[in-house]
Amino acid sequence: MTHGFHLKAALPALAAALLTGCSLAPDYHRPAAPVPGQYPDADAVANTGERSASAVSPQVRYSSDLGWSEFFRDPRLKELIRIALDNNRDMRIAVGRVQEARAQYGIVQSDQFPTIGAGANTQHTRNPANLRAGGPDSPSVTHYYQAGLGMTAFELDFFGRLRNLSEAANQQYLATAQARRTLHINLVAQVAEAYFRLRTAQQLDGLMQSTLKAREQTFKLVQARYDEGMASALDLNQARGQMETVRADLAGIQRAQSQARNALQLLLGTPIPDNLPEAAVFGRDQVLAAIPVGLPSDLLQRRPDIMGAENALRGANANIGAARAAFFPRISITGLLGFASPQLGGLFGSGQEFWQFSPQVQVPIFAGGVSGNLALAEARKNIAVAQYEQAIQVAFREVADALAGEATYSGQLDALRALEASAAESLRLANLRYETGLDSFLQVQSAQVDLYNTQRTFLQTGMDSLLNRVELYKALGGGWLQESAAGTQPG
Template sequence: MTKQFQRMTLGAAVAAAVLALSGCATVGSDFKAPANVSETSFRHAPQGAASGARLPAQWWTVFGDETLNRLEQQALRDNPSVRIAAQRIVQAEAQLGLARASQQPSVNVNAGISNARTSANTSQGLALGGRSISGNNFSAGAAFSYELDLLGRVRRAVEAADAQALAAQSDRDGVLLLLSSQVATAYWQLRGLDAEMAILRGALDTRRETEELVNARFNAGLSNELDTSRAKIERANAEADLEEVQRQRNQLEHGLAVLLGALPTTTVLPAVAEAKLPQPPAIPVGVPATVLGHRPDIASSVAQLRAANANVGVAEGAFYPSLSLTGNFGFASESLGDLLKSGSRAFSFGPLALSLPVLDGGRNQANLNIAKSRYEEALANHQSKLLTALREVEDSLSDVQQRQQQAQVQSASREAAERAYLVARARYERGLSTYLDVTDAQRSALAADRAGVQIGTQRLLASVAVARSLGAGWSAN
C-alpha cells in the first residue's frame, strides 16, 4: 500500500511540475491591434462639428418619424437575416466551447460483462495440459486522459476560437446596422415618391384645367386645333408620369416588405398625399480614428486578425513536444458478487507519454507557412476595409454638403419656373402669346418641382449614408 502511494505521489509531482512548466511559455506572439489612423478631421466634415458626439443606439430616431421607428423595430424583430446572424453566433460560441474542452481532462465511465473461452489447442492451452479457460468477466471503472499544454498550443487554439466568436457578434451587429440603414433608405425613397406623386397629381389637375380652357377658347374661335392637341398631349404625359412613379413605388414597397420580414403582397406603407419632405437631421461626425471603434465591420476585421495571429501560434506548437497523461481506476471480477470487493480493484497511473515530431515530410512547416500567409492576408484585408470605411464616410459627407448646395440653387430655379408659368398663362389668356409658351413653362415648372423633391429625398438618403458609414450608434459590448 505504501509503494502504491509513493508511485501515485511521484506521478502527481511529475504532473504538477509539468503544469508549472507549461505556464512559463506560450508559442506564437501576443496579438497587437493594428496602428490607429490619424486624428485629423474628415475632409468634408461640417465646420464646427463636435468630435465626441455620438448617435444613439437606435440611430434612426434622430429623424423624428414615428412610422420609421415602427418599421425599424419590425425589421430587427422579423427579418430572417437577423436570425441567420444570431445562429452564427451560437455556432461560433459552440466552437469556442469545443476548444475550451481541450483544456480540461477527459473522464469516461465504463462497465462491461463478457463470457469467454480459450482454445485448448493453442500454445497456451497445450502449456496448461490441453485445457481451456472459460468464465464470466464483470468490470466497472473510470478512465481519464489529459493533454498537458506545455507551451500554450491549446491556449492559442482557445484564443483563436474566442476571437472567431467575437467576430461573429460583430458580424451580427453589422447585419443589424445594414438592415436598419436599408429600411431607412427604402422608407425615405417611398416618401420621396409620395411627394413626387402629389406634385404630379397637382400638375395633372392643372393640365386638365388648362385643357378645358384651351377647348373653350377653341370653341370660341380664339384658338386653333394645334393648341387643343398640345393640351391633350401634356395631360396624357402627366398621367403617364404618374403611372411610372406609381410603378417605382410598388417595387420599393415590395422590397421594404421583404426587409420587414413580411410578404411582398403586404401593404406596409400606404401612400400619403403630402408634397413636402422633412429637413434632414444633423449627424454628429467624429474624427477618422473613431471609425475603428464605431463600425462593427472594422471590429470584426480586428477579431479575425486576432484569430489568424493565434492560429500561427497553434501551427508553431506542432513543432514542439506534446505531453499526455492517462489513467484508470475500477473493479474487475469473474463473479458479479465479488466485483466491489477490495481484491477486485484495478488501477493504473500513466503512461505520461511524450510525443516529439522528428520526420513529418514538411507537413508542420507547410501548416505554419499557411497560417502565416493567412495572417498576412487578414492584415491586408483589414487595411483594405479600413480604407473603404474612410472612403464611405468621406463620400457620404460630400453628398450631404453638395446636396445642400444643390437644394439652395434648385430652390431659386423652382421659384423662377413657377413665376414663368404664371406669366405665360396670363399672357396666353389675354391673347398676348401662344399656347406653346404655356406648354414650355408648364414643363419647366413641373421639372423644377420634381427635381426639388428628388434633391430633398437625396438629402435624407445622404444623412442615412452618413449614419451608416460612421457605424451609427454601434459600440463594442
C-alpha cells in the first residue's frame, strides 16, 4: 500500500464501517485560485448610457447572466446564431455526449442496489437402479420444480466503493454538461466573429471599389497629361501601379468574402438562408458597449470550463475513495426465495416454501494491483488539481487581455479617424499641386497610399474592437442564455 495508507492504521475506520458504512474519499477542499484578486484595466469598462448592460437589463449583475440576444444588437446576426444553435454538428455531438454521460452515470449508480428478478426452473433426472435413493424399485426418473424471486450478487457497500464510483460518474456527467455549455458559448462567439469578418470584408470591398474608381480617374488624368507632354513616363507608370495595386487588393478581399461566408455556413450547419432579417448598419452599435466585469473569483461560479474542471477534480477525489475501499473485504450476497416441489401441481402448496442465502467475502491478500490503483487515483487527482488551476489562469488571462483591448481600442480608433481626415486633406492638396505643376506625381502617390492604408487600418481595427468585446463577453461566461436573467432560458 502507498502514501502511508495502511490497513493497520485503518482498523478503527473498518470497525465503524461494518456498523454504519462510510466513505474513504479524502475531504474535498477547493484549491485556492492562483490569480490576483483584481483584473488589470478593469476600470476601462464603464457604463456608457443606453448601450450598457445595466440600461438594457438592470437586473443583470454578471455578464454571464446577460442574454446573447441582448448583447448582440444586429437582427441578422441574432437569427444566424439561432440557426447555428439548432443545426451545428459540433453542438449535436456535445448534446449526445451529455446523454451518453448521463446514461453511464445511471449504469454505475444502479450497482449500489440489488438486482431482483422472478424465475422458474425444472430439472428431470433418470438414475440407474443402483443409484436410486429409494432403492431399485423407486421411480427411475425424478422431477424437481422451483419458482421464486432471486437476487444476484449484491455488494454491501460498507466502505463506500460503489458510492464513490457513482459519485465519480456523476461528476463526469456534470463535467460533460459543462463542456456542452462551453461549446454553446464558443459557438455563439464564433458565429459573431465569422459574421463580423464577413461584414468587414464587405466594407473593405466597398472601400476598394471606390478607391479603384478614383485611381482609374487619376490614371486617365496622368495619361492625358503624358499624351500632352506634361507628365513623364515615370508618372504614368506610378499611376498605373497605384491602380493595379488596388485591383489586386480587391481580388484578395473578394476571396476573403467567400472564405468568410464559407466559415459562417459551416458554423450554421446549413446553407445561409436568403430570407434573413435586414442587417443593421455595420459599426460600433453591433454590440453593447459596456458589460459588468466583476472579480476574478466570480469566474469560479460563472465559467463553465472552470466548473467542469472542478467537476473532474471532485470525480478524481471520489476515485481515491473507491481505490482505498479496495483494500478492505468485499462482501456480497446472493439469495433466492420461493417454492420447490417434486410435483408441478404441488409447487405452490403449503409447506413447499424454499429459500437460499449465499454470502461471499473476498479479502485482498496480495494487493500489488490494488496499491497501484490507489497510486494511480492519487496521481490523477494531482493532475486534475493542476488542470483546474490552469483553467482559472487561462480564464483570467482571457479576461485581462480583453480588458486591455477595451482600454485602448477607443483611443486608437479616435486617432485613426483624425489620421484619415488629415490624409484625405493631404491627398486633396497633393492633387491640386500636381495639377498646377508645383509637385511631381510622387507626392500624389504618397498621399494616396497614406489615405488608402489609413482607411483599411481603420476598418480592420474597428472589426478587432468588436471581436475584442465579444471575447470579453465570452471570457466572462456570457453566451449561454438567450434572454437576460432573472430568466434562465438556455439559448
